[in-house]
Amino acid sequence: MSTADRTPAWTALARHYDAEGRRFDLREAFAREPRRFDAYSLQAPEVFADLSKNLVDAQALRLLLDLARERDVEARRDAMFAGRPINTTEGRAVLHTALRAPRGAAPHGVEVHAVLDALLAYAEDVREGRTARRITDVVNIGIGGSDLGPRMAVQAFEAYRAPQLRFHFVSNVDGHDIAPVLAGLDAARTLFVVASKTFTTQETMANAAVARQWFTARAGAFGGSVAEHFVGVTTNLEAAAAFGVTRTFGFWDWVGGRYSLWSAIGLPIAIAIGAERFREFLAGAHAMDRHFATAPLAKNLPVLLGLIDVWYRGFHRYTSRCVAPYHQWLARLPAYLQQLEMESNGKSVDLDGRSLGYGTSPVIWGEPGTNGQHAYFQMLHQGTDVVPLEFIAVRHAAHDHPELHAKLLANCLAQGRALMLGKTSAAALGEKAPTAAPDIAPEVLAHHRTFPGNRPSTTFLLDALTPRTLGALIAMYEHRVFTAGAVWGIDSFDQWGVELGKALANELLPRLASGDVAGLDASTAGLLARLRE
Numbered sequence: 021m022s023t024a025d026r027t028p029a030w031t032a033l034a035r036h037y038d039a040e041g042r043r044f045d046l047r048e049a050f051a052r053e054p055r056r057f058d059a060y061s062l063q064a065p066e067v068f069a070d071l072s073k074n075l076v077d078a079q080a081l082r083l084l085l086d087l088a089r090e091r092d093v094e095a096r097r098d099a100m101f102a103g104r105p106i107n108t109t110e111g112r113a114v115l116h117t118a119l120r121a122p123r124g125a126a127p128h129g130v131e132v133h134a135v136l137d138a139l140l141a142y143a144e145d146v147r148e149g150r151t152a153r154r155i156t157d158v159v160n161i162g163i164g165g166s167d168l169g170p171r172m173a174v175q176a177f178e179a180y181r182a183p184q185l186r187f188h189f190v191s192n193v194d195g196h197d198i199a200p201v202l203a204g205l206d207a208a209r210t211l212f213v214v215a216s217k218t219f220t221t222q223e224t225m226a227n228a229a230v231a232r233q234w235f236t237a238r239a240g241a242f243g244g245s246v247a248e249h250f251v252g253v254t255t256n257l258e259a260a261a262a263f264g265v266t267r268t269f270g271f272w273d274w275v276g277g278r279y280s281l282w283s284a285i286g287l288p289i290a291i292a293i294g295a296e297r298f299r300e301f302l303a304g305a306h307a308m309d310r311h312f313a314t315a316p317l318a319k320n321l322p323v324l325l326g327l328i329d330v331w332y333r334g335f336h337r338y339t340s341r342c343v344a345p346y347h348q349w350l351a352r353l354p355a356y357l358q359q360l361e362m363e364s365n366g367k368s369v370d371l372d373g374r375s376l377g378y379g380t381s382p383v384i385w386g387e388p389g390t391n392g393q394h395a396y397f398q399m400l401h402q403g404t405d406v407v408p409l410e411f412i413a414v415r416h417a418a419h420d421h422p423e424l425h426a427k428l429l430a431n432c433l434a435q436g437r438a439l440m441l442g443k444t445s446a447a448a449l450g451e452k453a454p455t456a457a458p459d460i461a462p463e464v465l466a467h468h469r470t471f472p473g474n475r476p477s478t479t480f481l482l483d484a485l486t487p488r489t490l491g492a493l494i495a496m497y498e499h500r501v502f503t504a505g506a507v508w509g510i511d512s513f514d515q516w517g518v519e520l521g522k523a524l525a526n527e528l529l530p531r532l533a534s535g536d537v538a539g540l541d542a543s544t545a546g547l548l549a550r551l552r553e
């Protein structure tokens with residue numbers, strides 16, 4: 021297969037971009053197309069998406085859909101669902117969708133449901149206090165995909181969390197992470213979940229060793245054992261046994277780390293919200309899987325999102341995308357999406373090893389609204405770069421302060437509208453500036469108070485933040501990343517880019533002790549010497 025930019029659709033898109041795309045104006049588009057909101061919005065399972073404030077017209081969409089067909093996105097999608105080894109550089113299938121499929125509906129159903137049943141039964145035991153000693157604190161020790169998903173979801177499900185349980189997440193090899201967590205724990209009431217797909221990750225193994233040492237120093241006093249208070253979640257059952265955990269929940273090499281919160285890696289989520297809710301979480305994701313697998317491309321939400329990402333990155337050349345959840349409990353969603361998208365699609369060679377002549381993953385970043393509005397939204401409104409924004413709003417709040425929720429939603433709508441409409445200098449000139457600026461000419465000040473507008477955004481609406489809706493939302497993001505990766509022709513499921521740093525860290529560790537700088541570059545040698553002073 022040729023690279024994406026050698027396809028007829030890409031050439032047609034480039035032509036369309038030069039002729040119309042670069043001058044596309046949202047304000048004119050809305051004036052021209054009274055039905056634009058209806059035409060460019062979509063109700064997918066649990067997620068309503070308004071795509072109308074994106075810089076696309078009908079022709080761009082048509083050509084992007086042609087591109088998806090020329091890049092065999094559907095065949096690749098079907099190969100993923102069927103369990104073919106589409107992660108070619110690691111020779112693995114990609115089957116996180118099987119983790120949320122009903123019994124008998126996807127490959128590996130027997131193993132998946134056997135582990136799920138056992139996991140949920142154990143989660144209920146912990147939740148209901150049926151363990152040897154009643155647990156009050158659950159500490160997840162893991163990093164990357166073995167941390168970000170459970171951490172994000174446990175926070176998101178605050179409304180469903182067992183109130184008698186506290187959750188802690190230790191990921192960083194920086195002792196400042198684990199030390200304060202341990203300081204607040206009662207060993208007799210604590211469950212440590214050692215979560216690592218490989219059970220070899222330096223950070224996790226080091227933190228798990230610290231936790232085990234801390235625990236064993238205290239366990240004699242109450243007759244506790246590592247076997248009762250440590251659980252392993254891993255594909256490497258042998259290494260977990262060697263570490264000393266006897267209770268392990270397994271998963272498989274066809275579950276990528278950043279796609280693993282649906283597997284046993286979701287144990288803290290299951291303990292937090294219980295078995296029934298966890299199954300709803302899986303069901304929400306499965307509903308989005310069915311939508312992705314069966315909806316025609318032009319009505320397929322993850323496909324449309326992935327194609328707009330390709331349009332922005334390859335033609336508009338936007339280098340980042342901001343995610344602004346207007347829900348405080350989704351505070352960790354941008355961090356979660358960073359791994360999902362940037363570790364998946366941050367690649368510069370295609371499946372055949374050829375260097376790509378187009379951009380792939382943008383930088384994903386963001387904070388909950390309204391906080392971000394008072395920090396970096398200045399740049400989004402008036403900076404020199406265009407950053408497409410993604411708003412996530414939730415219709416029904418889980419608190420009793422409707423006046424706050426109304427303000428939150430008004431802010432969310434206002435930001436999308438302000439980014440699109442902007443403000444001319446004439447309008448700014450007609451206004452009174454809120455602060456007095458005696459020495460500045462009104463025309464100059466008006467210029468500073470001008471907004472270019474025409475800045476694109478997408479808005480997602482959920483009815484409420486529930487296990488089902490969050491499941492669907494995350495699956496939507498997964499399949500969107502898949503779509504863009506398939507168009508770009510890359511392996512979205514490997515992560516070779518993290519290896520070099522790991523290897524060099526292992527090489528530098530003994531040098532920090534010995535001071536040996538032989539063969540190091542001058543900068544690293546100089547820094548190492550200073551750190552040893």
Ligand code: F6P
Nearest residue numbers: 164165166216217218221277518
């Ligand atoms: O360093 C990257 C990575 O391999 C991620 O892909 C993964 O989620 C994370 O490390 C943790 O890996 P493990 O679950 O094997 O400890």
